[in-house]
Amino acid sequence: MYQKTSFYCHCYGLLSQVPAGRVTTYKALAEALGTKAYQAVGRAMNQNPNPIEVPCHRVVNADGRLGGYVMGQQQKQRLLEEEGICIQSGKIQDFKDKLVIFE
DNA sequence: CGGTTGACCAAGT
């Protein structure tokens, strides 16, 4: 499993809790981890050791933008739309409505 | 152990 760091492990764990058709933000993940290392969360996704088990394409910026993606935002956007998320000009529509917060 | 980096965030210009 993920034994790189508990930090990364948490990110993947939380992310795996996000159902299809929903999205989360780097901020939400970091906050759920009890930290403010938003960038660190993004780093974990970039290092993404297992893009299969971890739907990193469901993670977006706090503004509702797609942010980045290993395969490019184009691919990320397409994947999200496939799950029922509407995106326009690289921004998610009804972003807050689809946003998932970890409690 | 100090400095740089980064799929970020927020506020200011």
Added chain:
DNA sequence: GACTTGGCCAACC
């Protein structure tokens, strides 16, 4: 709307 500045924190060198 775009760009700049400051801040945050883990990972890397």
